[in-house]
Amino acid sequence: MDEPTSGLDARAAAIVMRTVRNTVDTGRTVVCTIHQPSIDIFEAFDELLLMKRGGQVIYGGKLGERSQILIDYFQGINGVPPISSGYNPATWMLEVSTINMEEKIGVDFADLYRKSDQFRQVDENIKRFTVPPEGSEPLMFSTTYSQNQLSQFLLCLWKRNLVYWRSPEYNLVRLVFTTAGALILGTVFWNVGSQRSSSQGLMTIMGVLYSACAFLGVSNASSVQPIVSIERTVFYREKAAGMYAPIPYAAAQGLVEIPYIITQTIIYGVITYFTIGFESTAQKFLLYLVFMFLTFTFFTFFGMMVVGFTRTLHLAAVISSAFYSLCELLSGFLVPKPFIPKWWVWFYYINPVSWTLRGIILSQLGDVETIIDEPTFHGTVKEYIERNLGYEEGTMGISAVVLLAFCALFFSAFALSVKFLNFQRR
Known part of the structure; x- marks a missing residue:
């Protein structure tokens, strides 16, 4: 989904994302781009892929309860200011991962991520899930559509x-x-x-x-x-x-x-x-x-x-x-x-x-x-x-x-x- 909350007010955006969350809870995977989400909408996601300009990944992995895994990761970088109490973690994340912040603290967030435990864990999961379990068969569907003709x-x-x-x-x-x-x-x-x-x-x-x-x-x-x-x-x-x-x-x-x-x-x-x-x-x-x-x-x-x-x-x-x-x-x-x-x-x-x-x-x-x-x-x-x-x-x-x-x-x-x-x- 490409920015499903664009042009919506807070209530309509919450209704849309609640529907998306309910879809995920049925066992489906939803990949979604999001623009300036509220706290409630941001914390409805399970995982985040964050990239800086140029397409380099600076964070990939789980958000955690109340985005705690994400917050711990960025606060673990020397020079990154901690998040204020009650502040939107999505807004804070974008503020502390700018190019200006990289220049200020003298680091490359993409390079830090590639050397982090977070990256290694994601890489291991990718390799593990790429190999199908022994005895499994390719996923096949009898029809293109989820419902029958009637x-x-x-x-x-x-x-x-x-x-x-x-x-x-x-x-x-x-x-x-x-x-x-x-x-x-x-x-x-x-x-x-x-x-x-x-x-x-x-x-x-x-x-x-x-x-x-x-x-x-x-x-x-x-x-x-x-x-x-x-x-x-x-x-x-x-x-x-x-x-x-x-x-x-x-x-x-x-x-x-x-x-x-x-x-x-x-x-x-x-x-x-x-x-x-x-x-x-x-x-x-x-x-x-x-x-x-x-x-x-x-x-x-x-x-x-x-x-x-x-x-x-x-x-x-x-x-x-x-x-x-x-x-x-x-x-x-x-x-x-x-x-x-x-x-x-x-x-x-x-x-x-x-x-x-x-x-x-x-x-x-x-x-x-x-x-x-x-x-x-x-x-x-x-x-x-x-x-x-x-x-x-x-x-x-x-x-x-x-x-x-x-x-x-x-x-x-x-x-x-x-x-x-x-x-x-x-």
């Missing part, structure tokens, strides 16, 4: 949960934005969900469903990227220190988002569903929430994934914008699937937004038998969406599974990027 994950999750709870500028703001966005969407499209007797009304409903998914999803992906980018810098340092492995960290980073996404889904879903005026059945309401949740989740994981694969936040934002544009263009709403050119239809199937749109439209309109009687079309709502959008009956469940697969894919890609990529060059 313990690392739980500790990382606890830490990330605290960080998120103490980040109102991110979480509270996005919940406020969710509420405001839901109210805006609900009031703009007030009660249009019941207008299903014409193709124009039907397209309006599908536009609402499309907007409801894309509006907050893109916001989630964009807002999570700065958080992940900042935390990645902290992760590099803690990973290098061997605190935890990449996969438990990535799992905790992904899982900590879930409660907030659920909260967003409930707020957004309840407000928009009833203000827009969709069909008031428990099944359709729950399906609406399910597809909303899956959409917000894959957008959030996508934002995390892009940051994981890019060096800078700016580059991640540029790539994300291009992805959003393509997804919206080829989602099956602006250009319905039957009208997408065959050389671009492949993107429709790997586009998560298209599966969201398919699933949420089928969940709300896939069983509606309301008749549409127009010059260009005569039939039920169910037949209209199958003929004009290419949404086959019975594919709603497949849409949910595909969206789950996208969530897993984006999260796995983020975890792998954390494990194998390192953009820090220091």
Whole structure:
């Protein structure tokens, strides 16, 4: 540890060093540099290595009870003034071992130490402990980390949960934005969900469903990227220190988002569903929430994934914008699937937004038998969406599974990027 008390007041420094002392008492060895310690902190150490300018050792060995071994050693040198009663031995030690003191009493503290019993005792201990006991085996550890993967994950999750709870500028703001966005969407499209007797009304409903998914999803992906980018810098340092492995960290980073996404889904879903005026059945309401949740989740994981694969936040934002544009263009709403050119239809199937749109439209309109009687079309709502959008009956469940697969894919890609990529060059 390199000066762990720097910048701390007396109380905080005492708390830190008490923790270090407790660590030592478990059988571990702590090597620590210290700057102007108090008496209590100095006497918490067992041994001292003191060097003068040039790196020459002038004392090495045990401190003793109330630093008595150290005090006896320096007071045994002719010309060194004795320590006053109650004086800090750390301060006294530094005062009596200066270059000016060497010149004053005409000695070389490094030379005196090399000829002392203290040096011989330390040298003997080094030689003795260098040779392993007979029959002993090399010290081996089965893993780099002190805890197993599950313990690392739980500790990382606890830490990330605290960080998120103490980040109102991110979480509270996005919940406020969710509420405001839901109210805006609900009031703009007030009660249009019941207008299903014409193709124009039907397209309006599908536009609402499309907007409801894309509006907050893109916001989630964009807002999570700065958080992940900042935390990645902290992760590099803690990973290098061997605190935890990449996969438990990535799992905790992904899982900590879930409660907030659920909260967003409930707020957004309840407000928009009833203000827009969709069909008031428990099944359709729950399906609406399910597809909303899956959409917000894959957008959030996508934002995390892009940051994981890019060096800078700016580059991640540029790539994300291009992805959003393509997804919206080829989602099956602006250009319905039957009208997408065959050389671009492949993107429709790997586009998560298209599966969201398919699933949420089928969940709300896939069983509606309301008749549409127009010059260009005569039939039920169910037949209209199958003929004009290419949404086959019975594919709603497949849409949910595909969206789950996208969530897993984006999260796995983020975890792998954390494990194998390192953009820090220091």
